[in-house]
Amino acid sequence: MENQEAEITLKSPRKPFPGWLYGILFVVFDAIGVGVLEWGVTATSRVKLSSPTIGWGFVTKMWTDLNFVAVLNLLICGIVYLILLMICNRFWVATPIYLAIAIIIAVIEHFKIVIRYEAVLPSDLSFLKSDTGNLMSFMPAGAHWVILGAAAGFLVLLGLCLYLNRIDGRHGRMFRSSDRRTGLVNASARILLVILPAGFLGAYAMQAGTVGSWANNFNLAMGDQVSMWDSVYDAQRNGPIVSFLRQLNPKVMEKPADYSEATMKKVAERYSKDADTINAKRSANLNDSTVVYILSESFSDPSRVPGLKVNKDSMPNIRKIKEHTTSGYMLSSGYGGGTANLEYMGLTGMSMANFDSSLSSPYQQLVPGQHWTPTINQLWGAPKNSIGVHPYESSMYSRATNYKKFGFSHFYTLTGPDIISHQDKLGTSPYVSDASAYESTLEELRKTKGSQFIQLITMQNHMPYHDWYPNNEFTAESTTGTPLGKNEKESIQTYQKGAAITDKETEKFLNQLDKIDKPITVVFYGDHLPGIYSTASEDENNSLALHLTDYFIWSNKASSSQGNKVENSEYTSPELLHAQAAEHMNAKVSPFIAFLTEMHGKISAMEPPVVNKIQGWQRIPEGQSLYLNASGKPMVESDFDKETQQLVDDYKLIQYDITAGSNYLKDLGFMDLPKR
Template sequence: MAKKAGKEFPGWLYGVLFVLFDAVGVAALQIGVSESATRVQLSNNMWLTGWGFVGKMFTSANFVAVLNLILWGVLYVILLMLTNRFWVATPVFLAVTFIIAVIEHFKVSIRYEAILPSDLNFLKADAGNLMSFMPSGAQWTILIAVAAFAAFVALFVFLNRLDARHGRLFRGSDKRSRSVNAIARLLLILLPGLFFTLYSMQVSTVGSWAKGFATVMGDKPSMWDSVYDAQRNGPLVAFTRQLNPKVMVKPDDYSEETMKQVAARYEKAAKKINAKRSANMTDSTVIYVLSESFSDPSRVPGLKVNKDSIPNIRKIKQNTTSGLMLSSGYGGGTANLEYMGLSGLSMANFDSSLTSPYQQLVPSEHWTPTINQMWGASKNSIGLHPYESSMYSRATNYKKFGFSHFYTLTGPDVISHQDKIDDSPYVSDEATYQSTLEEVRKTKSNQFLQVITMQNHMPYHDWYKHNDFKASSTTGKPLKDDEKESIETYQKGASLTDGATAGFLSELDKLDKPVTVVFYGDHLPGIYSSASADDGNSLALHQTDYFIWSNKASGTQGNKIDNAEYSSPNFFVAQAAEHMDAKVSPYLAFLTEMHSKISAMEPPVVNNIQGWDRIPEGQNIYLDSKGEPMAEDDFDAETRQLLADYRLIQYDITTGKNYLKNTSFMTLP
């Protein structure tokens, strides 16, 4: 007796199954970027996983989960139309999804980093070494994924037998029907493909329809941590955001000939500067200290403090090159200040769509000149950061910058001192300085050291015992309890930094080799909600403290240079050279001249804690030597020329053809 044939599945059932399997794919990717191991965290918020990713649709009207369903669904539709077989396309779709999820899981486990567009370059260049990136126990993850996929395949085989259509979506027996179906399938390939392509190419551009669409759906970029970004917004949303960032507008006169003229112009300037200088910059060890959230609480508008948090650093500043630094961030954006300090480039020159050079720019750059490279071999470049190496993709970027070691809590180079103070969750500045001193003492050769502290990172929750710092409002409106607690905890932390920094310099002063320290706060902590409520306080909330100090052995201790009262981190290297009486490259000569005309420069600043939709478009902030804002329309011809040259230089280095690479523009005499 013949076996009774199954019934044809109706179109609506295919629709339901499409949504179901699309959701399975999105869920698999979310599982891939989940991390069960305990990790250091920047706040009390738990990583967003599973229910949190979906549940926020109901708790906060955030539909980023739906955005992920749409994006994966678009790719799913294209695959369905290519095969015209639901029970063929669906297992292929899930197979690809599971493979990506497993790779995500492996990368998160090994490097605590989600899949990035730059990984595609690795696949091209070093695909043969993929097996070396398998974590321990990888076989169990693979077996679980294979078992889950096999279960789905069994389900598909069963459903295919029940379905008399066998998953065939478009059917037609006559020529006309086949032609209509072919056209329909082609349109359902081209239109979704066009949507996905345009979305991917434009979602990182401020003002584009794709960016607006993603924002409305709930995408909240979290560029400081690729894993958190993927967990919070979905791996595909986080990935596409980094595919095509708009870096800079190409200058109209950009060409090889123009860049040769720029190089020649500042080669001449360098010779003029060097004729008056006697030292070489690399004859000293230079240490950049990015002190997390360091600033003077007494300068916050509307705030009264009971005593000075930074008496030692205030005294240090009085006796050396020092001033206030204009920051592009408030309560966030550390890596952008760090990038400017290391590269000499300015966020003010980038398009407002570029939110984080460390994630969106550096991984794809072919040439990444940074100031540490002036010290030659990579063994002379050392990085220290008592936190996770994956934050802001630092581990990858520092290797690209030419650092031989980057000491962190998570390795592979583990920082030696990890002491914390009282109930603080972060490594103290004193411990970080101890680790730094060990590196300085380890060798007699001169080095460049990049130190990024963590002690004063937010949040601030009454960590310290015997804290007698008090804060109050002068505006007539008392501080709220949580703001008051945060400020007073921060004050104590700043005081601890003050003492530790003075001790650090004292130890460096005992060394018989020349050392220069560039110390700066990256941004104010985002705790001054009363002060930030007033837009008139914007400039004050974006000014931190900095100084450039040299030890006795350097011969330049006590030097004070002109035009130091205000600065921004892109100018620090030029200022350090002047402070050290050191000869400069054409690039440093350019930065010296630029700083003489514009003391500080940053993109437009705002009072809210910096997110990753970047700061709003508008006039960049330019300050003169007295800290007064300057309007670009009022610049003289020389300043206009310098600013135009800056944009040409930055474009050539970051997204242009690197014409300057083949010149002596970056070479010290």
């Protein structure tokens, strides 16, 4: 009898796992998946793990900062896990599938970061469709070890799942039915538990990038801290899933009510006629000259900051240059940051004032997914004629990817793939000097006798500023009655010295261009003021002054436009520099540049609402865009005359068509210079 009881016990089915245990295991495996994804964006030597918000800090900041972005990632991944679970109806089948997906994504993230220092972006999905056959070429050195390690990790997790399935008398079956009626109820429940979470996830993904939406507000409440300047840091800080979904469906612009193919044909015809009128009075061809755009990091005049007294002029040479050529003040949308936005406007002629407030970084949210990206350098023809130079990391703002898309053949940076040749620094500054940046640019200019377009973005005067330069003779003090703080004073005085060095090196650079026997025109502008004037920025009445930088357009001795100083040049904004450069050079224009010329004639400068605070990445400020007339006075949109309003409306149509619409203008010659 005892032997019979023992035999029955051995043959009896194993106990099924209780529901609460499945709940615990679901959370555990969900967390493993999130952890694997976070590993994918942190496990590389190129990633800087100095921030407490990444690595283990991704989790611990729940307690240290009450930041629950890790929980947000758990919720999103948990929804995907739940959908798989309902489809499979087997816990021990859905779990390894979920973990395999997480591991594959993590490995792809790891490889892309190693190769490009860039996280996976929504635009990469189109790459998978169009260029899947070349995926193997993106494998970094040692990729097989990562793949083997990932495979080994998956096998361990798979083995754990198989073991748990074996000891689980239920074998992970979520819904069991003993009759047809119960089966129908269970099937209906499973379908609902697929449709509802999938619907929620789809709605969330479509709204996560739209400021003010429920999904965006939920992200913020959970601790999402948008870091658009660096896609890897953004993925580390907020989780790769949150970072990815936030950029999946950015709201670019409101569709103009009258947008259609017929409307865009009328717009193209209107400015084609304007181009013909302008071109009848001009003799030069824009692309017969070499044009160099210089975005001088944070360059501006400290003596114009309200409430600040300086002991010495930081820009005597540039001030003199400005007196004898086209020059003035540039209205900047940034303060202390936002370089890539000013750069984007300068290259494309598109205005941040026209975009939705949710589109805070076109380089990250817009350009990677665009089908058509017309930029001024493309007027010089083949990519070999377009060169980019930037003495910093190529991955910042996804520049390496975007510049290739813009049609630049080379983009020389510190991190490559094209390495900049000159990398000297000054004092204890961590940034490459302007002298080195200019020397690298001169090398590119001397390589060919033909005309080129060169874009230089400098780094010497980038924040922060910490007493970098020895024997600094510059001093500053407040005239408001409130003394400058110690840190503010040190930053301003260090910045003054750096600006003075830029001033001298810029003059030297132009003198070198005068020795080159080919026509060269330089478009020089400071992108924004440094965010160091905390005393001045407290007063909103100083807003306009803190958003005006210096610019000039200059031509060398070999150019017929040397010494030209066009009318209405006192104020501008980066998107209008196309038109001013062409006018300065007496060059013929495309219908688009003709439009910008007309716009600048009515509105000298335009930017989205500006505020006295460091560049934010959550949204562009709301309110009326800032428009300046030829005297630098703000204009009210309700007071626009009919012609000005027509231009503003047409600008929105043009920009919508290029960035978010059907690209009707692409085949209408709107961007083309006149045939010779």
